Amino acid sequence: MSDDEVLLRVRGLTHRYGARTACAQVDFDLHPGEVLGIVGESGAGKSTLLHCLATRLQPSAGTVEYRCADGRLREVFALSEAERRLLLRTEWGLVHQNPRDGLRMEVSAGGNVGERLMAVGERHYGRIRTQAAHWLAQVEIGAERLDHLPATFSGGMQQRVQIARNLVSRPRLLFMDEPTGGLDVSVQARLLDLLRGLVAQLGLSAIVVTHDLGVVRLLAQRLLVMRGGRVVEQGLTDQVLDDPQHPYTQLLVSSILRV
Amino acid sequence: MHEAGYNFAYLDEQTKRAIRRGLLKAVAIPGHQVPFASREMPLPYGWGTGGIQLTAALLGREDVLKVIDQGADDTTNAVSIRRFFARTAGVATTTRVVEATLIQTRHRIPEAPLAEGQIVVFQVPIPEPLRWMEASERETRRMHALKEYGLMHVSLYEDVARHGRIAKTYDYPVMVAGRYLMSPSPIPKFDNPKLDRSPALQLFGAGRERRLYAVPPYTEVNSLDFDDHPFTVERWSQPCALCGATDSYLDEIITDDAGTRMLVCSDTDHCGARRAERPAEECTP
Ligand SMILES: Nc1ncnc2c1ncn2[C@@H]1O[C@H](COP(=O)(O)OP(=O)(O)O)[C@@H](O)[C@H]1O
Ligand SMILES: [Mg+2]
Numbered sequence: 001m002s003d004d005e006v007l008l009r010v011r012g013l014t015h016r017y018g019a020r021t022a023c024a025q026v027d028f029d030l031h032p033g034e035v036l037g038i039v040g041e042s043g044a045g046k047s048t049l050l051h052c053l054a055t056r057l058q059p060s061a062g063t064v065e066y067r068c069a070d071g072r073l074r075e076v077f078a079l080s081e082a083e084r085r086l087l088l089r090t091e092w093g094l095v096h097q098n099p100r101d102g103l104r105m106e107v108s109a110g111g112n113v114g115e116r117l118m119a120v121g122e123r124h125y126g127r128i129r130t131q132a133a134h135w136l137a138q139v140e141i142g143a144e145r146l147d148h149l150p151a152t153f154s155g156g157m158q159q160r161v162q163i164a165r166n167l168v169s170r171p172r173l174l175f176m177d178e179p180t181g182g183l184d185v186s187v188q189a190r191l192l193d194l195l196r197g198l199v200a201q202l203g204l205s206a207i208v209v210t211h212d213l214g215v216v217r218l219l220a221q222r223l224l225v226m227r228g229g230r231v232v233e234q235g236l237t238d239q240v241l242d243d244p245q246h247p248y249t250q251l252l253v254s255s256i257l258r259v
Numbered sequence: 260m261h262e263a264g265y266n267f268a269y270l271d272e273q274t275k276r277a278i279r280r281g282l283l284k285a286v287a288i289p290g291h292q293v294p295f296a297s298r299e300m301p302l303p304y305g306w307g308t309g310g311i312q313l314t315a316a317l318l319g320r321e322d323v324l325k326v327i328d329q330g331a332d333d334t335t336n337a338v339s340i341r342r343f344f345a346r347t348a349g350v351a352t353t354t355r356v357v358e359a360t361l362i363q364t365r366h367r368i369p370e371a372p373l374a375e376g377q378i379v380v381f382q383v384p385i386p387e388p389l390r391w392m393e394a395s396e397r398e399t400r401r402m403h404a405l406k407e408y409g410l411m412h413v414s415l416y417e418d419v420a421r422h423g424r425i426a427k428t429y430d431y432p433v434m435v436a437g438r439y440l441m442s443p444s445p446i447p448k449f450d451n452p453k454l455d456r457s458p459a460l461q462l463f464g465a466g467r468e469r470r471l472y473a474v475p476p477y478t479e480v481n482s483l484d485f486d487d488h489p490f491t492v493e494r495w496s497q498p499c500a501l502c503g504a505t506d507s508y509l510d511e512i513i514t515d516d517a518g519t520r521m522l523v524c525s526d527t528d529h530c531g532a533r534r535a536e537r538p539a540e541e542c543t544p
Contacts (some may be wrong), residue, residue, distance in 0.1 A: 082405045104392075104413070111416050118416065119409030125419050125485040147420050 007032045007054070007173060007205050013062035015048050022048040023100030023229040026062070032172075035199060035206045037220030037237060039213060039252070045229040046209040047097075047177055053207065054085050054094050054175045055129050071174065089116050095177035099158035102165070109136060109161050110146040114126060116169040135164040139194060156187035160194070167198065174199075176204040180215055192218050213253065217241060225249045268315040268348040274298055276409040278316035278471070282462060285473035291403070292386050302343070306336060307365055307382035309464030311343070313471060314380050316342065316365050317462075325359035330367040330508070330525035337365075337408045354528045366429075366534040368450040370507045370529040373459035375476065381444040383465040385470065388442040408440045411483060419488055428493070434481045437526055444482075449492045449508045454480040483536025499524045502533035 008030040017024050023045035032038050038046050051057040053064055055076055067073045069091055076084060088094065096102035113132040114122075122128055133143045139160035150158050159179065166174060172257055179195065180188040196219055199206055208219055216223055216237055223240045225233040227246065233246040244250045266272065274296075281295040316322070324344055329336040331353040340363060341352050353359050356371035365382040373379065389399045392410045402408065403506035411432055418426045431448035435441045443454055444463060455472060456462065457495040461474040474480060484490040498505045500521045510525040 081401075085405060085407065107392075107413060107417060108420055110420055111413050114416055115413050118412040119407065120408075123412070123484075123486050125416065126487050128416060129415060129420075 001246045005031055009065040011063045013049065013052055013064065014060050015052050015057060021229050026231055028224060028234065030205060030207065032205055033203050034222065035208060037216030037223045038209045039208065039211065039216055039223060040226035041211060044226040046226055050175055050207065050209045052175050061159060089119050090169050091172050093171040093174040095162055095166060095174065095176040096181050097161045097181045102162040105151050108147045108149060109140060112130045112150065112161055113164045113168050115165065131168060134237045138167065138198065139164045156183050156191055172205060174204050175253060176206060176208045178210050179208065195219060213241060265347045268318045268344065270298065270312065270315045275316040278312055280470050282473060285471055286475050287475050289475055290439030290441040290472060292470045292472045294469055295471050297466050307340060308466030310363050310380045310382035311340060313462050313464040314361060315486045317378060318348050318350055320350065322360045323353050323358050325353050325356065325362045327367060328365045331527045359457060366445050367525060368446055368453045370526045373457055375458040377459040379459050379461045381463045383444045383463050386442055386465040386468050386470040388440055403439060406438065411440055415483060415485065425484060425488055431470060432483050434483065436478050441472065447493065447508055448482065451482045452492065495522055497522050499530060502530045504533060
């Protein structure tokens with residue numbers, strides 16, 4: 001694909017915690033509408049990489065360029081803090097593994113979902129509420145729960161509120177860290193189905209971190225396999241999973257390392 | 260003359276200068292919280308030690324001081340602070356707004372209009388309006404720096420969702436000069452409109468939290484709201500039972516053992532002055 005189609009371009013991305021290198025020399029491109037999976041066992045550096053991409057962590061080296069809505073490709077760490085924070089709550093979304101990290105637990109579901117609208121200046125209560133109800137419905141939560149606190153919701157529901165809270169600003173790029181982690185198997189399946197539908201319906205680009213190969217098989221067109229902080233293999237999901245080249249990927253696929 | 264053994268107005272001159280420097284910065288950046296090295300005062304926190312330090316740093320020998328607490332000049336808190344400055348600074352005190360050059364207050368802005376040249380010092384317990392929504396001070400400071408105030412509207416949203424209206428009745432958040440979100444201190448929202456373009460200099464001191472901030476004269480101060488839930492002030496169906504005022508903030512008081520209730524002005528000096536101006540036969544309800 002040509003250069004001007006790239007949505008996110010990552011080169012030489014490296015992050016160290018002190019002397020410990022958590023991810024090293026990661027290169028990849030993400031194209032609009034594409035879902036990229038990042039897999040690998042626990043400790044491989046997946047979350048560190050994701051948080052560097054989402055500018056939650058400052059990388060030790062490397063670049064992350066993003067094509068803003070205005071069409072320009074910009075180095076995200078060269079943006080001002082104000083621009084970066086605006087990006088994070090408008091064009092981007094970040095779904096945490098633990099919904100408690102991504103929700104305001106003392107604020108109603110409606111308030112959680114409406115926050116991004118208020119952050120960009122929406123001052124009409126009725127419109128905020130209508131939008132909140134709409135996006136909660138999109139994640140299969142009924143309007144009768146609009147004023148309930150997330151603490152009264154099940155884990156799967158909390159995760160759906162977190163997703164709605166991100167989608168309300170119509171982001172172009174969604175970062176997700178183990179979105180189905182910590183949920184019961186049947187709940188996981190339903191959430192995955194929902195996510196797959198939303199991504200397709202909204203034409204979202206996404207990067208999904210998971211240790212669960214089932215998740216990427218359903219969601220991701222392309223795959224990065226990480227081990228010890230390095231990308232050992234990347235390619236189309238079906239190709240990588242059905243015909244793994246790297247010995248580590250072969251182990252992973254043969255489920256010896258499945259956690 | 261003030262009592263021997265103290266510096267004028269209790270604080271030493273160096274401390275006062277440091278506070279005045281902080282106040283100058285606060286005036287230069289309306290609504291922005293400025294840290295200051297709050298001192299131990301011979302009164303407990305919660306008694307307005309922030310306000311007292313600001314007053315101490317500002318008082319000159321020619322000043323005339325008025326101190327109110329919940330609108331009254333004669334409550335324990337107001338009397339103690341007035342006595343403190345009468346003793347340590349020997350300044351004249353008054354209960355009349357027109358006579359005062361400096362008014363220290365807790366929980367009210369006087370009903371009588373303020374004038375150019377006057378200073379109002381507010382006692383502030385919690386200076387950070389975002390505190391209830393965001394516990395991290397690092398984060399709230401960043402929000403102020405970047406003018407990211409959506410979170411305050413989330414709190415108003417929660418109010419409307421729960422109560423059908425914005426339920427905050429005091430310490431109602433305001434935007435100062437279109438830039439900084441500010442806590443007006445726990446005054447009733449009834450007083451918020453008085454903050455807007457006031458001819459007086461309005462200063463705010465939080466002792467325990469070591470913060471001061473300012474609204475210079477004629478600064479625009481707006482109360483936050485929604486387009487479809489606009490800011491409104493309290494209204495009462497009856498006038499003040501003592502002076503007949505229909506435009507002042509009323510408190511409910513119990514007048515006898517049977518629990519008889521009466522609505523009267525919370526600003527006692529204003530109420531008294533109105534009664535004194537009127538013919539005797541109109542005085543009693
Ligand atoms: N805050 C941190 N401080 C120090 N080391 C960390 C920190 N977070 C993660 N690590 C280490 O970095 C490596 C990668 O961790 P992480 O990115 O969480 O991997 P994954 O998400 O793939 O499980 C691990 O060895 C982990 O122990
Ligand atoms: Mg992880």
